Amino acid sequence: MTPLWPWLVLAGLGAFHGLNPAMGWLFAVALGLYRQSRRVVLLSLVPIAFGHALAIAVVVYLVVGLGQAVDAHALRILTGCLLIGWGAFYLVYGHRHRVRIGLRTGYAGLGVWSFLMASAHGAGLMLIPALMPLQEHAQHAEHMHAMPMAGSIWIAALAVAVHTLAMLAVTGVVAVVVYDFVGLGFLRRGWVNLDLIWAAALIAMGLLLLLT
Structure with a gap:
C-alpha cells in the first residue's frame, strides 16, 4: 500500500503556503478591497491556485523524469543540495526580489504573479522529499505490471492536486476572514x-536528506 505520511506532508505544505500572505491571500484581499468586492476576493483564488x-x-x-534516469541515492543528494542552496539564497536575497504586479492587474496577471512567487519560494522543491517514497512505490508497481511511467505520472498529478487543494482551502478561508472580519x-x-x-x-530538510 502507498504510505500515508507523504500525502499528509503534501497537504500540510499546501496549508502552510495558504497561510503565508506572500503566497496569495494578501493579494486577493487587497484586490478585493481595491475593487470593493467580496466576489473579486473569491475569484482571485482561482488564478492564484492555478x-x-x-x-x-x-x-x-x-x-x-529524473527518477527514471538517476538512482534514488543520487536524487536524494541532489535534492538535499538544491534545498540547502535555495534556502540559503532565499534567506539572504529573497526579500530583495519581490514580484511586483499592480492591484489593477487582471486575473491573468494574478496567475502569472502566483506562478512566479511559488517558483521564487522554491515551493516545488520542498515537495520532492515527500514525493520520493510515492515515486518508489509507483515504480515498483510499474515493474510488477509492466506500465512504464504511467504510475509515476498519476502519482505526480495526484500530489500536485492534494497540495494545491490544501493551499486553496487555507488561502480561501484566510482571505474571507481577513476581508469580512479582521x-x-x-x-x-x-x-x-x-x-x-x-x-x-x-535548509533543514536539505540537511536531513543528506545526513539520513
Whole structure:
C-alpha cells in the first residue's frame, strides 16, 4: 500500500503556503478591497491556485523524469543540495526580489504573479522529499505490471492536486476572514515571519536528506 505520511506532508505544505500572505491571500484581499468586492476576493483564488499548481507541477514532473534516469541515492543528494542552496539564497536575497504586479492587474496577471512567487519560494522543491517514497512505490508497481511511467505520472498529478487543494482551502478561508472580519491592520500590529520559517525549513530538510 502507498504510505500515508507523504500525502499528509503534501497537504500540510499546501496549508502552510495558504497561510503565508506572500503566497496569495494578501493579494486577493487587497484586490478585493481595491475593487470593493467580496466576489473579486473569491475569484482571485482561482488564478492564484492555478499559478501555484503550475509552478509545483513543473518541479514535480522534472523529478519524475529524473527518477527514471538517476538512482534514488543520487536524487536524494541532489535534492538535499538544491534545498540547502535555495534556502540559503532565499534567506539572504529573497526579500530583495519581490514580484511586483499592480492591484489593477487582471486575473491573468494574478496567475502569472502566483506562478512566479511559488517558483521564487522554491515551493516545488520542498515537495520532492515527500514525493520520493510515492515515486518508489509507483515504480515498483510499474515493474510488477509492466506500465512504464504511467504510475509515476498519476502519482505526480495526484500530489500536485492534494497540495494545491490544501493551499486553496487555507488561502480561501484566510482571505474571507481577513476581508469580512479582521482587516489588514493586524499585519501592522504583528505577524510571524513565515518567509524566515520557510527558508529555515528548506535548509533543514536539505540537511536531513543528506545526513539520513
